[in-house]
Amino acid sequence: MGVAVGAYRFYRHQQLLKTRAHLMREAIRNHDFTFRLPVKGLFSGERALQEALNEMGHEINRLVAQNEVESWQKLTRVLTHEIMNATAPITSISQAYLNSPKIQGTPYEEGIRAIYTTSRGLSVFVDSYRKFAQLQEPSLHPLRLETSLQKVQALFPTLEWNIDLPSGLTLSLDENLFHQVLINLIKNAQEARATRLDVRWRDEELWISNNGALIPAEVAREIFIPFFTTKRSGSGIGLSLSKRLMVKQGRNLRLAETPVAGFPVSFVL
Known part of the structure; x- marks a missing residue:
């Protein structure tokens, strides 16, 4: 009787371990590295392994987030640089035209002012996002x-x-x-x-x-x-x-x- 009970408990424990393995496999397949499975009811060696896997999942999630943020940071830096390079001469030239007596009071003034306002607004808009690529280092x-x-x-x-x-x-x-x-x-x-x-x-x-x-x-x-x-x-x-x-x-x-x-x-x- 004791052998049968022991065998049943062993079988049930193995099934629980299989369920854990399935859950972790599904989490990884779905790119969900936030998983943390409980360690209650595990033997000491199994508990240590599960804790290590939980920590590994947390570290992978942190590294994925870091790489994602760095990629967006690089893209933002490139885009802001290119947009600023493109809009700066447009803003400067249109402003010069607006200051010219030959343009003031003519039908061209309204159109040139629209160009200036739009390019200036875009420059301000892009410049405000430079903070996304240029952040102070944290003081922990x-x-x-x-x-x-x-x-x-x-x-x-x-x-x-x-x-x-x-x-x-x-x-x-x-x-x-x-x-x-x-x-x-x-x-x-x-x-x-x-x-x-x-x-x-x-x-x-x-x-x-x-x-x-x-x-x-x-x-x-x-x-x-x-x-x-x-x-x-x-x-x-x-x-x-x-x-x-x-x-x-x-x-x-x-x-x-x-x-x-x-x-x-x-x-x-």
Whole structure:
């Protein structure tokens, strides 16, 4: 009887291991490197292996995010350089014509002014995005999260906050850059008509959730792409910049596929 029970338990344990292997294989196939499988119920050797795989998934996800951000940064740098080179002479020449007495008061003035205004506006627009490619290097220090979050909370008194963090939790971050990321996320939440925020620590990551409008799947795939926006007056740089700021601090920023219960949207840092 004892042998049969032992054999059954061994068989069941092996099936559980097969299920774990299947889940991890599917996560990798879908390029989801955020997986973390529990280690409860595993033998010491299996537990060590699972912990190593969890850490490996986290590191792969961080490297993928870093490479993605660097690629967008290089593309943005090239585009801004080329656009500025193209618009600068147009702006300069059209401005010179507008200052000429031969043009002032003639039918040509309105058309040349339109050219000047458009090229000047494009130059200002592009120049504003140079900050995406030219960011200060972070100054990392141990940062107590609860204290830092309370400073940001004071800026948004109309929101209902729930902060649930382990006592004394600290991360190596640049507080100014971290605050910029938090403010961007909260402003986005407010624009989506959020009234409540939930901040908690889960699986070695900071989860920031809000009760604003659900982000459609087709939009969720694009939200971290620079200049992508669904807003009429949006710049499309807030979330992509926030992601880059977190990557420069050795972490990441992603939209959770499964938000915290009771909240339509969860960002994970």
